[in-house]
Amino acid sequence: MKIVAVTSCITGIAHTYMAAEALEQAAKKAGYDITVETQGSAGSTPMKQSTIDEADVVIFATDLEVKGRSRFNGKPFLQIGVSKALADAEKVVDQAVSSAKAGTIPTVGEGEPAPAAKPAAAPKAASGEKKGFFSKLFGN
């Protein structure tokens, strides 16, 4: 079972990283592979698309909008707040894995408007952070 996760929090200096560590520990303990992308203030290095493609389930433990969310399109996902991942990491991992197996959770992109169709996305895309993120993402 392969899990990918994204963590983010309001300030981007504490919970993002604590939740990532907690999810990694919980997944390891349960014998699953996990890759976590921390979308915090220390810069965000996007995980490889191949890692996402191989994943069985996605955990979004995010208090902010997931950057590059469409990278995960088609993957079953569990959306929770960052503090839940921190407080209940083992339960969160269990829940994500069991509901992905049972097919009881939605997939990313299902019934959602395409990112480009969202007017609110435009001003954010102009910010330095976002630009840096997508530059890293697309390697230019």
Add this chain to the structure above:
Amino acid sequence: MSNQALTTEDIVIIDLVAETKEDATRQLAVKLTNDGRVTDLDGFLADVRAREEQMATGLPGGIGIPHARSSHVTVPSVAVATSSAGVDFGAHDGPANLIFLIAAPDGADDKHLHILAALARKLVHEDFKQSLRDASGAAQIAEIITREVQA
């Protein structure tokens, strides 16, 4: 200045006594101010309070992590307090007996933020927290954090 340690014994409080999380945070922030790490005590406290109001920073297992990125911070810093009486930081399972006031400068560079991120990750590890609870004093707490996070 840029290579200043995240925590030194001057910004650690052993057996802090505080009625409220605001009081505990202020006592730690005063340490940061006296150490030249925070330039405006009230301005910094306002930034921490703004963050705290969005969601309490108490965590299960007796931890409180008030924190902010603030223009009143000159160097990434973590002030630490132990408290045998405990201070309520809003965690559902009881008061915090280890409190970390995490202060990041507004324009902190990646290197600094990576150090803070490393500390945050450490806070998930029970053995790390226990080593801080078992520490003999402020100097040892500062030493543990420096060793574990900046190694």
